[in-house]
Amino acid sequence: MKTKMMLALSTLLMAGMVSGPALADGDGAEVFKKRCKVCHSIEAGKHKMGPSLAGIMGRKAGTTDFAKYIGIKDFGIVWDAENMDKFLADPKKFVGAKTMAYKLKKEEDRAAVIAYLQTLK
Numbered sequence: 422m423k424t425k426m427m428l429a430l431s432t433l434l435m436a437g438m439v440s441g442p443a444l445a446d447g448d449g450a451e452v453f454k455k456r457c458k459v460c461h462s463i464e465a466g467k468h469k470m471g472p473s474l475a476g477i478m479g480r481k482a483g484t485t486d487f488a489k490y491i492g493i494k495d496f497g498i499v500w501d502a503e504n505m506d507k508f509l510a511d512p513k514k515f516v517g518a519k520t521m522a523y524k525l526k527k528e529e530d531r532a533a534v535i536a537y538l539q540t541l542k
């Protein structure tokens with residue numbers, strides 16, 4: 422009985438250690454904290470140097486009530502993982518005008534932060 426419980430417990434612990442999604446979310450939150458948070462809040466309606474990113478995925482680009490959009494205002498796309506990846510890799514190339522002065526160069530950082538953005542309501 423005791424052995425069985427120990428086994429079950431260690432299986433649970435191991436599952437916790439290798440569980441992918443939890444780890445990926447954590448990474449994305451970490452990337453966001455280091456690279457995006459200075460300019461973006463994740464609270465709806467709360468803007469900093471850039472617009473709030475609450476509920477950003479699946480929303481039309483440049484449509485919050487942020488007053489200081491530069492190039493992305495009513496840009497005519499809906500944010501999905503693919504165009505978000507292109508935007509973050511090189512905003513100026515993607516928007517074709519003056520826009521967010523920031524590039525997230527590492528592909529794995531972009532994937533992690535996009536997974537995180539998808540969790541924001």
Ligand code: HEC
Nearest residue numbers: 456457460470471472482483490491492493520521523525
């Ligand atoms: C130096 C400040 C700054 C940093 C750092 C920054 N951004 Fe931005 N971001 C902006 C500004 C300013 C805009 C508005 C751009 C425009 O209007 O063209 C913007 C726009 C955006 C938009 C479009 C929002 C919308 O309403 O459509 C997204 C998405 C975005 N940023 C994501 C990110 C992510 C993710 C990071 C971190 C990897 C990041 N930004 C880092 C300043 C920043």
